[in-house]
Amino acid sequence: MRARLINKHEAAILAPLRDFTNADRLLWAILVGLIAVGGYAYYQQWTFGLGVTGLNRPVYWGVYITNFVFFIGLAHSGTFISAILRLAGASWRKPLVRAAEAITIFSLPFGVSSILIDMGRPERAFNIIFYGRFQSPLLWDFTAVSLYMFSSVVFFYLSLLPDIALCRDRLTEAPAWQRQMYRLLALGWEGNPEQYHRLEGVLDGMAIFMTLLVVTVHTVVSWVFGMTLQPGWHTALIGPFFLLGAIFSGTAAVVIALAVLRRVYHLEDILPINLFNSLRKLLIVFTLGWLYMMVAEYLTIYYGGVTEEMLVFWQKFTDDFAGMFWLMVLLVFVIPLFIFVFLGKDRIGWMVTACVLVNVGMWLERYVVIVPTETRPRLIYELVLGDYSPTWVEGAITAALFSGMILLYAAFTRYFPIVPVWETAEEAEEKPGETVTAPRRRWGTVGKTAPK
Amino acid sequence: MEQIVSLISAFFTEPGPGGIFVLLVISLAGAVYFILIRWILQGDESGLPIPSKMLKSYRQLSSRR
Numbered sequence: 001m002r003a004r005l006i007n008k009h010e011a012a013i014l015a016p017l018r019d020f021t022n023a024d025r026l027l028w029a030i031l032v033g034l035i036a037v038g039g040y041a042y043y044q045q046w047t048f049g050l051g052v053t054g055l056n057r058p059v060y061w062g063v064y065i066t067n068f069v070f071f072i073g074l075a076h077s078g079t080f081i082s083a084i085l086r087l088a089g090a091s092w093r094k095p096l097v098r099a100a101e102a103i104t105i106f107s108l109p110f111g112v113s114s115i116l117i118d119m120g121r122p123e124r125a126f127n128i129i130f131y132g133r134f135q136s137p138l139l140w141d142f143t144a145v146s147l148y149m150f151s152s153v154v155f156f157y158l159s160l161l162p163d164i165a166l167c168r169d170r171l172t173e174a175p176a177w178q179r180q181m182y183r184l185l186a187l188g189w190e191g192n193p194e195q196y197h198r199l200e201g202v203l204d205g206m207a208i209f210m211t212l213l214v215v216t217v218h219t220v221v222s223w224v225f226g227m228t229l230q231p232g233w234h235t236a237l238i239g240p241f242f243l244l245g246a247i248f249s250g251t252a253a254v255v256i257a258l259a260v261l262r263r264v265y266h267l268e269d270i271l272p273i274n275l276f277n278s279l280r281k282l283l284i285v286f287t288l289g290w291l292y293m294m295v296a297e298y299l300t301i302y303y304g305g306v307t308e309e310m311l312v313f314w315q316k317f318t319d320d321f322a323g324m325f326w327l328m329v330l331l332v333f334v335i336p337l338f339i340f341v342f343l344g345k346d347r348i349g350w351m352v353t354a355c356v357l358v359n360v361g362m363w364l365e366r367y368v369v370i371v372p373t374e375t376r377p378r379l380i381y382e383l384v385l386g387d388y389s390p391t392w393v394e395g396a397i398t399a400a401l402f403s404g405m406i407l408l409y410a411a412f413t414r415y416f417p418i419v420p421v422w423e424t425a426e427e428a429e430e431k432p433g434e435t436v437t438a439p440r441r442r443w444g445t446v447g448k449t450a451p452k
Numbered sequence: 453m454e455q456i457v458s459l460i461s462a463f464f465t466e467p468g469p470g471g472i473f474v475l476l477v478i479s480l481a482g483a484v485y486f487i488l489i490r491w492i493l494q495g496d497e498s499g500l501p502i503p504s505k506m507l508k509s510y511r512q513l514s515s516r517r
Contacts, residue, residue, distance in 0.1 A: 128470075132472075143478055146474065150481055197495065
């Protein structure tokens with residue numbers, strides 16, 4: 001007899017890969033339609049220039065850069081859940097790591113795209129390679145985001161590798177191209193103990209590196225703003241503020257994704273209510289942490305009373321952006337905290353409601369950080385007062401970016417297990433002559449064979 | 453000495469070296485990840501490197517066809 005790792009939920013986890021429904025086709029068609037509208041809007045922008053957007057002097061960054069910061073923030077969910085909780089030894093994270101990592105993988109490209117879309121001449125992005133200077137925060141940003149995207153893909157792929165081999169061996173009824181895809185992506189994975197041992201070791205090591213990258217990336221993203229002398233941006237707190245906001249919105253996005261997956265793919269036994277309760281506690285901490293950052297930031301500005309800073313301060317608190325600012329406070333802090341503390345326990349519907357509000361509020365928060373400063377820049381006497389109203393082009397492109405992200409995520413869940421089979425497997429005794437649910441095969445061991 | 457100082461200063465202030473730095477970082481990461489993935493896959497009980505077994509497997513598949 002020897003010890004084997006067998007996942008009793010294997011059939012349920014693989015079920016979405018075998019069942020492509022009309023509802024999927026409808027969802028995909030709607031998303032592709034929205035992407036097409038966004039494509040047309042970008043064609044307009046490409047043809048007629050940035051004049052078709054609401055961008056102007058001195059408001060150079062608007063909705064597009066808001067999207068960039070928001071998508072990069074969402075991308076922190078996967079690494080936070082997977083890497084940081086892996087290092088902390090939180091075993092409850094195992095069923096949800098892939099759903100979280102997939103958000104990272106599929107939101108990062110749209111964050112990067114947002115910058116390219118914001119550039120009137122996107123081909124000039126190559127200038128950062130040809131003429132990059134160490135003094136430029138844009139170079140730091142490019143380096144950090146590129147490395148984060150690359151490393152996240154590798155981290156995601158490595159943890160997916162045993163399950164790709166599982167698909168290769170189990171989904172024999174899949175179309176030929178799909179089986180060929182599994183065969184190529186599995187890289188000849190056999191699933192022997194030494195491979196698992198090495199994989200675990202590399203994932204543990206990468207988790208440390210990824211945790212450092214999470215902190216670095218969003219801090220550097222914030223420095224694109226913070227290294228200027230603009231009021232509202234030039235503060236040492238902007239790095240931690242951006243980072244906490246990113247992890248906050250990312251974790252809220254994970255809750256939304258998990259709730260949808262649980263409902264649509266009937267994963268109630270695999271994604272139990274306890275998972276949501278654990279995430280709820282984290283979210284309470286993040287909500288309060290975010291409030292602390294807000295108070296620290298604005299109280300310091302108010303007591304300093306620097307003229308240029310106060311112009312932006314009042315823009316947010318009482319003037320042009322007051323409605324958006326206070327709505328953001330309501331959506332990110334007041335309502336979610338009430339729900340998390342009093343209504344969220346054992347109630348997924350309330351948790352999803354709060355997390356949707358958090359994400360809408362965090363998008364507004366990014367907008368309120370970026371735009372008011374540009375309407376009241378430091379060198380205001382040389383320029384006219386700024387004003388900015390996004391146009392339909394920016395709206396359509398934004399909808400297309402979010403649709404693209406959802407489409408990739410939905411497609412992924414139809415071709416790969418969204419719950420890690422090998423990480424959620426349990427140890428069982430294999431007796432001689434007994435048929436086990438996960439037989440050992442030469443190519444692509446389905447169950448993980450653990451040495452006794 | 454002054455020339456060395458100006459050379460170091462130029463490295464940080466002139467356009468160009470930053471781009472090379474980005475490419476170096478990404479290339480280095482690519483190389484490290486490639487080596488790690490290869491090392492994981494070579495973790496075979498029999499000690500045989502995976503690539504040769506993969507070739508054998510593909511040959512078997514081809515011969516069946």
